[in-house]
Amino acid sequence: MNEPITNLWSIPLLIVIPILTAILVNLLYNKANAIKTIAISSSITLLAIALISPFGFQWFTGQPGVIPGGGYTFSADIFAWRLSLEYYYGSLQQILIVIMSLLLAFVVFISTRVLKKNFGTYIGLLFLLYTSAAIIIMVNDFYHLWIGVEFGSLLVAGVVAASGESISQKAALKYTFFSALSGAGMAISLALILGLTGYSNISDAIRFMSNNQLGGMSGVLYVAFGFLILSWIYAGGLAPTHPLKSDVYGAAYPHATILLQTQSKLMLVAMGLIILRLFSGLPFAKEVMLAISVITMMLGVVMALLQTDFRWTLAYLIISHSGLVTVGISLGTVAGIIGGLFQAVNDIIYMSILLLCCEAVLYFGSGTSIRSISGIAKSSPWLTGAVIVGALAASGIPPLNGFQSELILIQAALGQGLPEIAVIILMVSVTTFIALFKSIYSIFLRPADQTIIVGKPSADATTTGLSPVPKVLFLALAVLIGIAIILGVYPNLALNFLNETAMKVVYVPWVP
Amino acid sequence: MGSIDSIYDKVKKYIHDFASGRGASSAMTGYMSGELQTVVFIMIIAAFFRLFSIPLGMVILIGVVAAVLYFAPTIKTMERENASDLNQVLFWVVIYFAAIIAVTLWGR
Amino acid sequence: MEMGELKGARGIVALVALVIIFAGVLFSFLQLNGNVARGISPEYNRLAYLEAPNNLASWVYDLRGFDTFIETGVIYVGAVVSVLALGRGIVKVKGPREEEPVPQTSFDFKPDTVPIILKYFGLPAIMLIVSYGLLIVTGAATSGGGGFQCGVIISSAYLLGMAIYGKSNPLNLGKKFLIGLGSIGWATYGLCGLPGYLATHYWQYNVGADLWSSYPGFPGAVPEILRTVFGDPFRLALVLKEGTFYSSAGIVPIINLGEAFNVIGALGLIFLVFAYGWSDRKEGET
Known part of the structure; x- marks a missing residue:
């Protein structure tokens, strides 16, 4: 099923290139042209590597696996306990990292165009954010997972604080405060599993647990499960920590939120699958995950209805749709997991479309509140078209991509005998539509009245005081809308990547 | 909130709680649909208890409907409880975590 | 929410919740007592001395x-x-006027x-x-x-x-x-990590110490020059009655x-x- 190769060339590059880029652009600090060249070429390189890479493992530092009967091996086909840190690059990793690389390239391009000087550190943080998500989706090791989550949460705070407003500084501070709690919780969980099995490699720990009957140890497993769930909740912004995460999404620049939400979705998927692989045999484990997901969906979408700022509406919708991703994973069946993973892919895409439109609204210079700006449709019809397509995709309307994954999720829920879940998923998509159109109507479609000043972003920013919407933003919108339509018409293009992962998680959980 | 409030007082309070300080009509729509959504969501979640036993589910559903109507408008409470206040979030995390531990450890 | 609010019913609920959490964690630690598996760690002990004291x-x-x-x-x-x-x-985004950074x-x-x-x-x-x-x-x-x-x-x-x-x-x-x-x-x-990666495709393979390249089944080979450049400056000799043993931390x-x-x-x-x-x-x- 897996390629046995343990020294896959692409995995270290996907981690080390963004790190070196980040160090370099942070050092360059205010040399805009050099930063632009380095950052854009590096992000395109990453996309290329992710696209052409074959599948396989990377055993960092080249330590072998220990064969139980004696001797060592360097092949992943032979049953052996791993000495080294193991990463795996498979079909799930490929599709997610390719999408993330594409978004990184667009975000880096846009931010080098629209930001004032001194953006070296900021671009560096964006690259490291990418790294942290790549680490978490590829890693097959508890200890490294913990480091990845710590690294990632620190970076989230950094990216948010970089916009320098008091609200974003507060959001960053609150988020880091909680990372202490969830990081420590995850460390306890790690310590318990390590104590029980002696293996920090996830595959090895699962093998050990299935070979040795640990029924008497269920108390330890449950507490480990609880703490792991706690950090899953925190990293992905599920209820009850969603107010902190929505603050983060709303307070960062929309283009940064694209990467922030991508990172969260990847964390949700990666940690959710690990929790499922480890604990799906325990009674009540899936039910706990399901309950958290349902509550997140519900709270997120209801809170989105109450917002009067497009940025904050989107922030709460991202939370709510994270719940959709985890509902699928928590169902624990093949269909459910496929639905959850596909939802994650689609979610990243259509939320990026909406966030890019939100970013463009910001350039009009009157904020993104529905009270302060209106009538954009007249000056930017294309943007209005894009935001409507994004909203339709998010609400699960055919032929766009959101429809396909929500259909799979609803079928999976019905197949499990849980029609309530199906109803809730339907309600979430309808409410998403209402919440989005409340903002879209006010900002884009409502005719501008005299009290509200609307400017048209012109090519010459100095005369109007407004910044032009960069052309690359429209290019990004076009590409993402293209992907949304293609995935909506031919869902199998993505599903082929996800089937194998779902089968492995359900039937051979020790295989990454 | 005495039980001897007249229907008029209840309706007045309901309307007042909605409209307090938020005159914008688009915000009002949000609150109205949010309220309806919340009630339906809570009812659906209550219906989940049918998985354990159907009579229990029925009793809980009726109880929840009564409670929701009594405490209406729920959306105000929802908004308050979803504030990004650290103490608030910490409180809910502790409750969640206790529930997870209690259900998984002693729920069998 | 103010801290004062924790004194009422909420405080009692939070207290009960904390007691449940502590009981659960304590219970699990007690259960773990005496059941710790050593797993992979003896293998690390067996290998570590080959590189550095x-x-x-x-x-x-x-x-x-x-x-x-x-x-x-x-x-x-x-x-x-x-x-x-x-x-x-x-x-800062170029166009819109925004709040100044917090002083x-x-x-x-x-x-x-x-x-x-x-x-x-x-x-x-x-x-x-x-x-x-x-x-x-x-x-x-x-x-x-x-x-x-x-x-x-x-x-x-x-x-x-x-x-x-x-x-x-x-x-x-x-x-x-x-x-x-x-x-x-x-x-x-x-x-x-680069020298090891270029030689063997294992990132951060310790080319100076080079513990594994002679083991059968190891993919790739470490050139002599890398072993010399990264190994020799840090080579240590352990002189014993049985003979002199060399190792390098690479x-x-x-x-x-x-x-x-x-x-x-x-x-x-x-x-x-x-x-x-x-x-x-x-x-x-x-």
Whole structure:
């Protein structure tokens, strides 16, 4: 099923290139042209590597696996306990990292165009954010997972604080405060599993647990499960920590939120699958995950209805749709997991479309509140078209991509005998539509009245005081809308990547 | 909130709680649909208890409907409880975590 | 929610919840007692001495070296983000007028009020501490110690200098220098993985120690030149009655140097900027 190769060339590059880029652009600090060249070429390189890479493992530092009967091996086909840190690059990793690389390239391009000087550190943080998500989706090791989550949460705070407003500084501070709690919780969980099995490699720990009957140890497993769930909740912004995460999404620049939400979705998927692989045999484990997901969906979408700022509406919708991703994973069946993973892919895409439109609204210079700006449709019809397509995709309307994954999720829920879940998923998509159109109507479609000043972003920013919407933003919108339509018409293009992962998680959980 | 409030007082309070300080009509729509959504969501979640036993589910559903109507408008409470206040979030995390531990450890 | 609200019903609920959590965690720890599995760790013990007399250095910087690389990144990012919160690298979108960054005030260090006797003893103390830090990092592979400890020690010397002499202290490290040092440190650590990667496609394979390339089934081969360049400078001889045994820690000492640079840069920058604030102006300008 897996390629046995343990020294896959692409995995270290996907981690080390963004790190070196980040160090370099942070050092360059205010040399805009050099930063632009380095950052854009590096992000395109990453996309290329992710696209052409074959599948396989990377055993960092080249330590072998220990064969139980004696001797060592360097092949992943032979049953052996791993000495080294193991990463795996498979079909799930490929599709997610390719999408993330594409978004990184667009975000880096846009931010080098629209930001004032001194953006070296900021671009560096964006690259490291990418790294942290790549680490978490590829890693097959508890200890490294913990480091990845710590690294990632620190970076989230950094990216948010970089916009320098008091609200974003507060959001960053609150988020880091909680990372202490969830990081420590995850460390306890790690310590318990390590104590029980002696293996920090996830595959090895699962093998050990299935070979040795640990029924008497269920108390330890449950507490480990609880703490792991706690950090899953925190990293992905599920209820009850969603107010902190929505603050983060709303307070960062929309283009940064694209990467922030991508990172969260990847964390949700990666940690959710690990929790499922480890604990799906325990009674009540899936039910706990399901309950958290349902509550997140519900709270997120209801809170989105109450917002009067497009940025904050989107922030709460991202939370709510994270719940959709985890509902699928928590169902624990093949269909459910496929639905959850596909939802994650689609979610990243259509939320990026909406966030890019939100970013463009910001350039009009009157904020993104529905009270302060209106009538954009007249000056930017294309943007209005894009935001409507994004909203339709998010609400699960055919032929766009959101429809396909929500259909799979609803079928999976019905197949499990849980029609309530199906109803809730339907309600979430309808409410998403209402919440989005409340903002879209006010900002884009409502005719501008005299009290509200609307400017048209012109090519010459100095005369109007407004910044032009960069052309690359429209290019990004076009590409993402293209992907949304293609995935909506031919869902199998993505599903082929996800089937194998779902089968492995359900039937051979020790295989990454 | 005495039980001897007249229907008029209840309706007045309901309307007042909605409209307090938020005159914008688009915000009002949000609150109205949010309220309806919340009630339906809570009812659906209550219906989940049918998985354990159907009579229990029925009793809980009726109880929840009564409670929701009594405490209406729920959306105000929802908004308050979803504030990004650290103490608030910490409180809910502790409750969640206790529930997870209690259900998984002693729920069998 | 105010703290006062915790006194009512909410407080009781929270208390009950905490009791349940503590009971659960305690119960699980008691259950774990006596049931700990050793798993893979004896194997690490068997291998570590082949590289360095200080087993810890082998584990932390070679066997699980990539973990430590990302951990080093946590320190680096911690410094970057802390300093960012104080103003370095805050970005603004070109067009819209937005809120100004939150103004930062610096701590009030008053080196003039430090007694003269402290100023006399300060310099030798700083010199001693710095030499101790250098001793620690150079002995990383052979004795207890390493880059992280060295970084912490030297940056504490820097803090001592700032406290006694103010901004122009004997270790007069500027902010650009500190940022550069931290970046070079982390990049050095990262690039130490490159020789092994080029030779074997295993990132950070220790080409100097080269424990595995002669083992059957090992993909790739380590050229003699790499073994010499990275192995020989750090080769150690253990002279026993049974004969003389050689081992080399390979890239571990270089990694430790990188780690030390990174930590000095990161912690020093945090100290400097928290004490004196950040401005994008060049040093010396007012």
